[in-house]
């Protein structure tokens with residue numbers, strides 16, 4: 001039986017991932033904050049976006065090719081930065097980077113990955129976007145930028161929607177500390193999930209290796225403190241201009257849900273804005289990410305580059321986001337469920353499902369390229 005027959009949907013991969021992951025790793029990946037209503041809203045509001053179909057369009061092959069910030073990508077999607085990817089699945093950062101290179105789609109490495117930029121440099125090709133939480137110390141910041149550049153990252157993503165760690169109640173209940181503190185429960189969970197345990201023995205205990213080069217993270221970090229907490233400041237608007245003068249590549253600012261901020265960022269010189277509510281992990285009191293997108297598009301104008309994420313689960317969702325104003329769409333959890341289910345093959349299957357789903361839906365909608373998606377929206 002082919003992988004596509006055995007795992008034809010994200011839910012199939014997710015079920016297998018849940019079985020293969022120790023409980024704490026599953027909770028880290030799958031949880032949001034508060035009552036997780038925003039995570040639910042992300043799904044509900046995407047489902048409300050519907051399209052008209054068009055028939056008798058003749059022979060053609062839909063094109064998914066997307067140019068974003070001067071680079072041409074084979075598909076309109078890529079991998080969003082996920083902290084501690086290597087704790088979710090051992091070796092995840094390498095698998096994601098290599099998978100992205102094979103497909104010619106972007107890979108954003110998290111500032112709080114389990115690898116350093118140097119460790120991943122040879123797997124990265126030309127696909128590297130480097131995500132930073134704003135370090136307070138300018139020397140640390142400059143050194144991080146230097147190392148990212150030397151490792152081959154060409155695009156910088158500054159995440160600004162974590163001014164403080166959120167409560168992440170499920171992570172608390174799972175007794176997850178970052179870096180993980182070994183408890184008897186954790187040992188038991190590890191022992192009863194042999195594929196994860198063997199992989200972890202191979203790649204080493206998941207640690208914040210990039211951040212650690214600058215800051216000694218104490219073992220007793222609170223269970224919900226974000227892994228980047230110690231290197232993360234709460235900057236003001238001046239921070240962007242400092243960063244602008246220190247990084248000669250493109251800068252994308254991530255975690256924007258307000259038209260006001262998006263416009264201000266455009267005026268402040270950000271090359272693109274990344275519309276995201278961190279998939280409900282930070283603030284349960286906000287709109288779904290997709291609801292915020294049309295007003296942000298209206299505020300920044302038609303030609304300004306926008307990335308979108310939060311809640312994307314399939315190719316149809318990608319078309320929905322593009323129709324509502326996104327130029328590029330990123331996925332965090334989905335690729336990680338896939339890795340946890342089937343390793344590198346899971347990544348390949350997830351990417352195949354996304355591109356196949358985009359293709360088949362484009363045929364139904366009778367569109368040849370992605371920019372036509374908005375023409376089929378039922379308003």
Ligand SMILES: Cc1cc2nc3c(=O)[nH]c(=O)nc-3n(C[C@H](O)[C@H](O)[C@H](O)COP(=O)(O)O)c2cc1C
Nearest residue numbers: 080081082083110159278279309310311331332333
């Ligand atoms: C487990 C996990 C860890 C994350 N870590 C980071 C991070 O280190 N930096 C960051 O900018 N965003 C982080 N995010 C947010 C993602 O980049 C992205 O915005 C979000 O996952 C997209 O929604 P989706 O998971 O529904 O696709 C994380 C998300 C998850 C699920």
